[in-house]
Amino acid sequence: MKEKQKEVVLQIKNLKKSYGDLRVLNNISLDVHKGEVVVIVGPSGCGKSTLLRCINGLEDIQGGTILLKDEIISGRDKNMHLIRQRIGMVFQSYDLFPHMTILDNVILGPIKAQRREKKEVIKEAERLLERVGLLDKRDSYPRQLSGGQKQRVAIVRALCMHPEIMLFDEVTAALDPEMVREVLDVMLKLAREDTTMVIVTHEMQFARAVADRIIFIDKGEIAEENTPDEFFINPKTDRARQFLNLFEFDTE
């Protein structure tokens, strides 16, 4: 259990997001502390992915504020790219750049966006690739890798930017079951190293193992916020209970 005195990295205050007339996120407020792993769960269409995309500025918001280390990052017109360098995001569809080698995929951001020295970046990229077991693929192209490998590279690519917080948007949803594990293992390792993470996932057992806090979103609102053990064993709200029942099977 991480103490509340720890530094707040991300603050979301009364976030409202609509697509036209459809209100997708309604008054979402959330604080994420340094080193904390917050897992967001909820039924499809409840707005979880949209929330991550709002944090990263890929979607605009209609109300509320988002702060990264006390700096307002929402509603920005200029220099959003500087903010995005401090937020690492991994997508469900990995989206590696197909015309570049794995190594080039990883070093592009640090070199071009952060203007770091190439030699140093390459060393770090190789170190990170080694940690996820993919150093031998450094000169391969994305199409030569499996889904799980590509996703691990996507995580490395985001990490190499030295972000202050990592966002994971259902990163295992598009993977075959055998490959889900290798990606989740990487995320568990990151969590144990005190990486600040916000994870949207459907993998309930993983959520329980990795989370410091579970946020349950339903119909665009935070319906419940709890510790993982409490949430899964004894959910406070009926909606949470209904949601968790979806993952139970009777063997009648």
Added chain:
Amino acid sequence: MRDLGIKVLFQGINFFRLLEGLWVTVKISLISVVLSALLGIVLGMIMTIQNPVIKAVTKIYLEFIRIMPQLVLLFLVYFGITKAFGIHLSGELSAVIVFTLWGTAEMADLVRGALTSIAKSQYEAALSIGLTMKQTYFYIIIPQAMRRLLPQAINLVTRMIKTTSLIVLIGVVEVVKVGQQIIDANRLTAPSAALWIYGLIFFMYFIVCYPISILSRKLEKLWSS
């Protein structure tokens, strides 16, 4: 007989004149291709903007150029503009104008197709690692777009080169015309010259177009590694 025919190729300055004619073809093609590529890329990018006015205007332009036979376009520019505006355009200039208009339209369509075929998620992934929009286009989008449109772009280039033979009909003396002149001049003395002259011209077009295909294949290989 056959002997006489092939001799025509080496008589006097025949061969040299054929080369000159080829140079006219190559020059006009080259200028048109380069202009079309530059303008086509710009127009293609403009065409991806979701604006109804832009879409309507560019659609009309594209359809017009595509439906009109190139020959009609050549006549329209060479004869039509002269009559309508009283300006005298040389055959070569008219050719460059027409081929550039045609090439730009086709190229723009290729560029637009290539750009729109790149998934939005590629933009998002690039932005998420902190690249600016300009950097995203330069490092991620354009390289991928180029790889996608290369085969058809090369095809367009060779088609443009071959279609330039039409400019004979607006009075430009290019390689086919030179060939005809030589054949006419030797009609009585070497009737079978036609075979050799056109054979040589075919070979010349081949020499011009084939390296372009090879280049394209090499680039494709290099880029797909």
